[in-house]
Amino acid sequence: MTQAQGKPPLFDLCGGHPALDFVNSLDERFTEDGPVERLADYGDLLRFAQQSRLLDVREARRLAGSVPRQAAARALRSARQLREALASVLYSAVDGRPPADGD
Template sequence: MCCSLSNATHQKGDSEVPPGAQRWTFHLSGGRLCLDLANTVSWRRSAEPIERLRDYGDVLEWAQQARVITPREARALAHAAARHPRQATAVLGRVRALREAIYRVFAALARGQSPSPADLALLDAEFRGALRHLGLVRGPEGFAVTWTARADALTRPLWPVVRSVAELLTSGELRRLRTCPSANCGWIFLDTTRNGTRRWCDMRVCGNRAKARRYQV
């Protein structure tokens, strides 16, 4: 399934979440924040991929689970989204566009291919935009680089993601990129095992399904 349900039925497509409905529990197994966002489409290689970011509330839920924002920040952003629903919908589209560019870029690199210049341009534009919200602050234990913005900035969950993209692209870890070989999955992850032998996006998900199929044969 590549994702867990919490008292909710299996839904496909881009439908909004009914008020009071439970949110998804995301598998954060990509190894880097940007890859975890890329993996918010389940069954990506299937004929019917499942969109997990159905509305802005799902973006906030993912961001909380990924520890991009705190529960307090999520509440402030949820109130802002309720006051500005059109802006929240626009940000949702922007998050999805960023996610797809991230997926295509790192999937290409995992195959040893060159990413699309258009996708790289989108990531660069988002990165430059995010940098405007970084600031140097002084705290009790010294100086730190942190995000400085209004509590109701709806694009707040995007900024650490694009920073993660830049850090991964400029790291020496691109050779460790993998794509899950499960027929319908296609999730991307960073293989951090010592011998580079990790095969599945998550042993609890695709790994267990592959085991079950072998036992059934």
């Protein structure tokens, strides 16, 4: 699910805020076919951060070239966990209920 260079952007940044766009990186969350993971690897996480203007090109390249493989996998796992905690809090607010314990 990664994006090759020269192709259109992988992320549809339509949420109006990077946090909302980050939640939307698990696309089609509520469809019958199930969700589509847009953060398939560490490179996707860096592309999201760069496209969202959270990292500039130089920072993204530095991280892509300097982070060991295991650390990149941990960062991706942590980012996905953060995304799901944020999604839970946001969906709770939309539903008018308090977030679940641990969110």
